[in-house]
Amino acid sequence: MDLGSLLLSFALLILVAAFVAQPLIDKRGHSNDSAPADELVARREAVLIELRDLDFDHSTGKVNDDDYAAQRARLVANGAEVLRQLAAVKSAAPDDDLENMIAARRQTRKPAASAKFCPNCGQPLRPGDKFCATCGHKITAAPEAA
Numbered sequence: 001m002d003l004g005s006l007l008l009s010f011a012l013l014i015l016v017a018a019f020v021a022q023p024l025i026d027k028r029g030h031s032n033d034s035a036p037a038d039e040l041v042a043r044r045e046a047v048l049i050e051l052r053d054l055d056f057d058h059s060t061g062k063v064n065d066d067d068y069a070a071q072r073a074r075l076v077a078n079g080a081e082v083l084r085q086l087a088a089v090k091s092a093a094p095d096d097d098l099e100n101m102i103a104a105r106r107q108t109r110k111p112a113a114s115a116k117f118c119p120n121c122g123q124p125l126r127p128g129d130k131f132c133a134t135c136g137h138k139i140t141a142a143p144e145a146a
Helices: 003-029 036-060 065-092 097-108
Strands: none
Touching: 036 065
């Protein structure tokens, strides 16, 4: 082998190593972009798993009653704190665009007239009906056309 082919092989090796190491380098360079709610949900799941395991260990006799009560009280307190934090995060940052759009639509929507449905059975009425076609209930106020 001559010097040119060695240098070309070395350059190719460096490129392949850089390509393979790219995901590892990118992960270290990024800050923790996960939402705080994601971390709290993971903590909640961990507490629930610990509670399940503790209950199982107690039922099989691996944990005595005194230790079980103390550990369960600690885990329940941790779980309650995580749930409080999760509720605070979710209420502080409502980032759900769909919920915001639904709330805006509900504010602009006209209220439905109560005369469009039978007061007895709740079936829809057609304009001009004097009696409900389903139950025969007399309609006192004629429904208006939509």
